[in-house]
Amino acid sequence: GEDVEQSLFLSVREGDSSVINCTYTDSSSTYLYWYKQEPGAGLQLLTYIFSNMDMKQDQRLTVLLNKKDKHLSLRIADTQTGDSAIYFCAETAGGYNKLIFGAGTRLAVHP
Amino acid sequence: DTAVSQTPKYLVTQMGNDKSIKCEQNLGHDTMYWYKQDSKKFLKIMFSYNNKELIINETVPNRFSPKSPDKAHLNLHINSLELGDSAVYFCASSWKGETQYFGPGTRLLVL
Numbered sequence: 001g002e003d004v005e006q007s008l009f010l011s012v013r014e015g016d017s018s019v020i021n022c023t024y025t026d027s028s029s030t031y032l033y034w035y036k037q038e039p040g041a042g043l044q045l046l047t048y049i050f051s052n053m054d055m056k057q058d059q060r061l062t063v064l065l066n067k068k069d070k071h072l073s074l075r076i077a078d079t080q081t082g083d084s085a086i087y088f089c090a091e092t093a094g095g096y097n098k099l100i101f102g103a104g105t106r107l108a109v110h111p
Numbered sequence: 112d113t114a115v116s117q118t119p120k121y122l123v124t125q126m127g128n129d130k131s132i133k134c135e136q137n138l139g140h141d142t143m144y145w146y147k148q149d150s151k152k153f154l155k156i157m158f159s160y161n162n163k164e165l166i167i168n169e170t171v172p173n174r175f176s177p178k179s180p181d182k183a184h185l186n187l188h189i190n191s192l193e194l195g196d197s198a199v200y201f202c203a204s205s206w207k208g209e210t211q212y213f214g215p216g217t218r219l220l221v222l
Contacts, residue, residue, distance in 0.1 A: 031210070037152075043201060043213040086152060097208035098144070098167050101154040 006089050006102035012109055018076040020105045022089030025070060029091040032065060033099065034074045037086045046074070046087070076107075084109045114138050115214035117202050123220045124192060132187045132217045134202030142166075142208055143185035145177060148199040148216070160185055161208075189219075197221045 003025045012018045024032065034046040049056045049063045049072070056063045062075040076083055086104040093100050115136045124130055136143065144167070145157040159167035160179040174190045189196060199218050203211040 033210070035213070042215040043154075043203075045210065045212060048210060088154065092208075094167070097205070097211075098156045098159060098169075099146075099154075099203075099211060100156075104152050104154075 004089055004091055004100050004102035006087075006105045008103060008106060010105055010107050012079050012107070014079060014081060014109055014111050016079055018074075018079045018083070018107055018109075020074045020076075020087050020089075020107065022072040022074075022102055023070055024072065024089070024091040024100075026091050026093045026100070027067070027070065029093065030097065031092050032063075032072050033088075033090040033092075034061075034063065035088045035090060035101075037088065037104070039085075043088070079107075079109050081109050081111075083107060115202060115204055115212055117200075117214040117217050119217060120215065121218050121220075123222065125222055126192055126194060128192050129188070129190045130192060130219070131189070132200055132202075132219075134185045134187075134214055136183055136202075136204040136212075136214075138204055138206075138212065140204040140206045140212075141182055142205045143179065143182075144203040144205075144211060145185065145187050146201045146203065146213075148201060150198070154201070158185075158187075192221045194221050 006022045033048040035043045060077045064073045088104045089102040090099040142161045144159045158177040163179045199216045202214040205211040
């Protein structure tokens with residue numbers, strides 16, 4: 001079936017790197033996504049990776065995809081207090097690519 | 112020049128009432144979605160329309176009825192509201208099922 005799992009909490013010190021991990025089940029997913037949700041706000045698309053890639057870098061963000069293990073990670077370099085939010089991993093499923101979301105990882109950045 | 116907009120942002124109503132939430136996108140996309148986010152932040156797809164045609168209809172009570180008057184609009188009507196309908200409802204849009212862009216959400220509270 002379709003399922004996405006993420007660890008629920010991550011706490012890091014400002015300036016350190018954060019790594020958020022995700023596992024998914026649908027091997028036919030074309031794209032895998034990371035969305036960010038700040039308190040009381042909507043979902044902001046952070047980045048995505050096409051299933052035939054194994055890495056994508058976008059400024060402070062690095063996405064790694066291990067298709068064999070169905071494992072996706074998001075690394076945030078030089079984490080700032082403004083990065084505190086919930087980060088959702090999502091896989092696409094079905095012909096019209098409905099998004100299946102993980103439960104979200106709550107990232108807390110402390111001084 | 113908001114890409115995906117929703118109205119209202121907040122909705123507080125009594126059990127048993129009927130209410131509607133509206134969504135509009137100005138991205139020229141052909142596919143629109145409704146997602147529900149519960150109190151634990153879990154996100155689940157409800158419906159999707161492609162060119163005004165219903166293409167995804169998840170297991171949702173038939174008190175929920177989506178309507179798409181044109182490609183740029185997708186509304187959600189809810190009859191006989193129940194306490195369990197309290198949630199944040201997100202609209203999203205995409206081009207041909209590719210990357211989805213989300214609206215700011217409508218926070219519904221049923222008393």
